[in-house]
Structures are given as C-alpha cells and as structure tokens.
Amino acid sequence: MSTPARSKNAGPAQGEPLGLTIDNVRKVYASRGRETFEAVKGMNMDIRPGELISLLGPSGCGKTTTLRMIAGLETVTSGDIRIGDTRINDLPPGKRNVGVGFESYALYPPLNIKENLAYGLKARKEPNADEQAEAIAKRLDMEDLLPMRPASLSSGQKQRVALARALIRKPPVLLLDEPLGHLDASARQRVRRELKLLQREFGYTTIVVTHDQLEAMSLSDRIAVMNGGIIQQFDTPDEIFDNPANLFVADFVGEPSINLFDGEAVVRDGKVFAKVGEGMVETTVESATNGQKVTVGIRPSDCRTGVESGLVSDVVVFEDLLEFGQASVEVRGTAKRALVQTPAEEKYEPGDTVVFAAPPARVYLFNAESGDRVR
Ligand SMILES: Nc1ncnc2c1ncn2[C@@H]1O[C@H](COP(=O)(O)OP(=O)(O)O)[C@@H](O)[C@H]1O
Ligand SMILES: [Mg+2]
Structure with a gap:
C-alpha cells in the first residue's frame, strides 16, 4: 500500500496498527439553559496495536460519546487520548487517521455503492480501487449492492456499506458504533464472523460499540463493560464471565x-x-x-x-x-x-x-x- 505524504501536522501514519490510550478522559455536556451532564467520568483504557475491544453497556452509558471523542466529533472535557505516541485531543477529525463506521456517515448520493467504496482509495491514488471495492463487497456478502445508489438502500444495507467503507480504508484505528444492529439474525452472524476475520487480516486496532453481550463476547479480545459513564471492568470475555468485578457486570453479562x-x-x-x-x-x-x-x-x-x-x-x-x-x-x-x-x-x-x-x-x-x- 502506498503511504501518503505527511504534512508537518499530520496525524498518525496510515496503515500501521497503532495502540490507543485513553487517559482519565471525561466528557461533560453543557448546553445553554440546561444543567451540565457528565456522560463519561474519568475513563482509562490502554488498547494494544491490532486489538479488538468492545464497549459494552446499556443505552445511555456513554459508549457513543467515547467513540465520538476518539473520532474528534466531540470535544474532550479533560484527559488525554493518544494514538501511538500522538496526543490527538486537538487534531481535527480528518488528521486523526481514525476510520469511523458511524451509521450516519454520509455517502455521496450521486455515486453508486461501488463508487462510494472506491472513492476514498482513488483520492489517495491507491491502485486497484475498484477491485478492492469489489473484494470487500464480496467478503461482506453485499456484491448485489454495488450498482445501487445510497438513497435506495434499506437501513441494514446502509449499515453494511458503512462498515465496508470503514474497513476498506484500512485505518490504523477503526471505530464502529453498533455496526450490526440493523442486520437480521443470520446476516448478523455472517457479517460478524467476516468482520473479525478482516480485522485479524488487516490488524486494525478496533473499538466496537455494542449493547449486545453475545456480539461483544464473540468478537472481542477484551471488553470494557460500562455503566453510568464508568468502566466497570476491562478484561477478556472469559474473565468478564468467570470473574465479574461487581454485581453490575455479573448481571449484565450472561444469557440467561x-x-x-x-x-x-x-x-x-x-x-x-x-x-x-x-x-x-x-x-x-x-x-x-x-x-x-x-x-x-x-x-x-x-x-x-x-x-x-x-x-x-x-x-x-x-x-x-x-x-x-x-x-x-x-x-x-x-x-x-x-x-x-x-x-x-x-x-x-x-x-x-x-x-x-x-x-x-x-x-x-x-x-x-x-x-x-x-x-
Ligand atoms: N449532545 C449532548 N448533550 C447533552 N447530553 C448528551 C448529548 N449526547 C449524549 N448525551 C447524554 O449522554 C449520555 C450518554 O450518551 P451516549 O454516549 O450516546 O450513550 P450510549 O451510546 O452508551 O447509548 C446519555 O445520557 C445522553 O442523553
Ligand atoms: Mg450509542
């Protein structure tokens, strides 16, 4: 893969997996006329290069807020976020070299899905952009979507395209917010397996947000179980299940x-x-x-x-x-x-x-x- 030229304030290099450190990060939302709200309360995580971790917790516990701070879509109230050795708190989103699979992430309406997937690669002058788009679509079982336009996709299809688009960039750090939520049960299992395989092949350091414990258990090297803006336990799936740190973790994980x-x-x-x-x-x-x-x-x-x-x-x-x-x-x-x-x-x-x-x-x-x- 070609390496893009790096300007003097460039973010972390493209392509190589890098660790991610979250050091005592807090997020206080303050909107005018309303009380402030502390959504993330002093979070610490040391994610190794190439590791796949999940943020697992109930709705409203601060998962999306955490991802948005890493992506640069939300300011960090205090604390540091580092990718490799680079502190990224103040870097604009585009300079962080973080791939995001947020559902709302815009696709270009006039382009079909194949063109949308290849677009970023072509902009970086990567060879074989079309072939890469076809290959990823094949892996995610969505070749039929390639000629379609974004407007005609269902929510499940949009979700797959968003995932493919995040994966194809081979970012050093990949952030996925509920990436499989709109897929039906059988598609979800297939895409989940393929996501894990692709993650292993390309080695992106990956954070997946989910409220689905089975998804977290089956995908992750380690899981951060969150509640009320606080990490309750950050451990391997086995340890989370066999050795819960507290009542919340014991109760949240395990089916039945x-x-x-x-x-x-x-x-x-x-x-x-x-x-x-x-x-x-x-x-x-x-x-x-x-x-x-x-x-x-x-x-x-x-x-x-x-x-x-x-x-x-x-x-x-x-x-x-x-x-x-x-x-x-x-x-x-x-x-x-x-x-x-x-x-x-x-x-x-x-x-x-x-x-x-x-x-x-x-x-x-x-x-x-x-x-x-x-x-
Ligand atoms: N822009 C915002 N302004 C104020 N409060 C917010 C804002 N975004 C999220 N919150 C609140 O922060 C908390 C965490 O939200 P979020 O990170 O989206 O949770 P999750 O993704 O875990 O469901 C929720 O209580 C939510 O209402
Ligand atoms: Mg969320």
Whole structure:
C-alpha cells in the first residue's frame, strides 16, 4: 500500500496498527439553559496495536460519546487520548487517521455503492480501487449492492456499506458504533464472523460499540463493560464471565442472566458459606465476615442438582431443551425465582423439590450495598 505524504501536522501514519490510550478522559455536556451532564467520568483504557475491544453497556452509558471523542466529533472535557505516541485531543477529525463506521456517515448520493467504496482509495491514488471495492463487497456478502445508489438502500444495507467503507480504508484505528444492529439474525452472524476475520487480516486496532453481550463476547479480545459513564471492568470475555468485578457486570453479562439472592455469609472452620433462604452453599471466598449481608450470584449453567446440601427449591416450570433442561424454581425462604440448568436425563414436574448448589468457585458474593465483589 502506498503511504501518503505527511504534512508537518499530520496525524498518525496510515496503515500501521497503532495502540490507543485513553487517559482519565471525561466528557461533560453543557448546553445553554440546561444543567451540565457528565456522560463519561474519568475513563482509562490502554488498547494494544491490532486489538479488538468492545464497549459494552446499556443505552445511555456513554459508549457513543467515547467513540465520538476518539473520532474528534466531540470535544474532550479533560484527559488525554493518544494514538501511538500522538496526543490527538486537538487534531481535527480528518488528521486523526481514525476510520469511523458511524451509521450516519454520509455517502455521496450521486455515486453508486461501488463508487462510494472506491472513492476514498482513488483520492489517495491507491491502485486497484475498484477491485478492492469489489473484494470487500464480496467478503461482506453485499456484491448485489454495488450498482445501487445510497438513497435506495434499506437501513441494514446502509449499515453494511458503512462498515465496508470503514474497513476498506484500512485505518490504523477503526471505530464502529453498533455496526450490526440493523442486520437480521443470520446476516448478523455472517457479517460478524467476516468482520473479525478482516480485522485479524488487516490488524486494525478496533473499538466496537455494542449493547449486545453475545456480539461483544464473540468478537472481542477484551471488553470494557460500562455503566453510568464508568468502566466497570476491562478484561477478556472469559474473565468478564468467570470473574465479574461487581454485581453490575455479573448481571449484565450472561444469557440467561445470573440468579441473584439476598443472603448472608456464614464462616465455619475458616470456610465461607453463603446462606440463602433455608439453604447454604460453599464458596471459595476468603474475605467475608460471619453474618455479612451479601448478594449471592449463581449462574444457571453452574447449577448442580443431586447434591447433598444446597439451596432447597420447588419447581414452578420445567422446560426440556433436549441437550439440557431448565427448571424455573422458587427458592425456599426467599421471595425469589431462580433458573436452574439440569442434566438432559433429569425430568421434573411442577411441585418437585430440587436441591441445587454450584462448584464453590462459581458462587459469587457481592457487597450488599456497593455491589463490589467480595473475594
Ligand atoms: N449532545 C449532548 N448533550 C447533552 N447530553 C448528551 C448529548 N449526547 C449524549 N448525551 C447524554 O449522554 C449520555 C450518554 O450518551 P451516549 O454516549 O450516546 O450513550 P450510549 O451510546 O452508551 O447509548 C446519555 O445520557 C445522553 O442523553
Ligand atoms: Mg450509542
């Protein structure tokens, strides 16, 4: 690939993957006549060159704001954003060499999709611009869109074009905001797989914004789980799932979601148990004190039935899902329902009693007030 000449205030070089550092970044929105609003509250992230990370969190948690600050579409209230060694806070968007796949990103209406895709490459005097446009369209399964004009595209098609246009530039840093949100389920899986492959091939340092945990889990090297403008945990998908930092992360990640109960820590012979209703389960927690109020988390898939002691419950509904069963149960002594995954060969009827526990390392305790993990 040709390297464009660099002016003296050029941003990071095109083409080579670069790391991205977000150092104590805050965003306060201040609009006249209204109260200020802190959308991003001191964010820190160190993203390695070529890494694919997701910003995962509920609507309104500050994901898009973060991307827009990196892209230069929104000012940074305080803190630093660096790409490689270059501080980019004050660089105009066009000088940052950041590729954005925002949906609203304009396509040129008079050009067809192929011309739109090739346009940026031609402007940079890259050879084979048309061939590259065709190749990326093939990879994303959208060759049929090439002769069409932007105005005639559906929202799902526009989204694919926006993605293709961001990818074809091979930017050192690629930002994608909910890139697959408008695609139907089967297209979404295919494009997701291809996106990951392309990202690996070209090595763009990539940030994907999503509220879909499955998407984040399947795409990412690491996930930053956000809530209320704060990163709750920044870790590999496995660590996020197996070792949640707090109640929010445990509850947000996992499908079906984790069972949560009000409980109490019971310390016996140096071991910490979690008391829930009439039952008790062993944990590997070391720092809880006897009688400490906790929230107890057990994932449905970690539940083990046929145990001697555990949480005592009554089956309300049982679903046979062939590979395993799923019992919705009422846990005695609590007002809570729980979902218990059961082995394929076990069948239950409403009213049956089920005693369940989980491997001690898979019983999570959280501080009842702060939600922080008790380890
Ligand atoms: N231009 C703006 N002025 C004031 N508040 C804004 C503006 N843009 C976003 N917000 C607020 O900032 C918060 C985060 O928004 P956003 O980053 O879009 O969240 P997400 O992408 O995670 O859904 C929301 O509460 C939103 O209402
Ligand atoms: Mg958003």
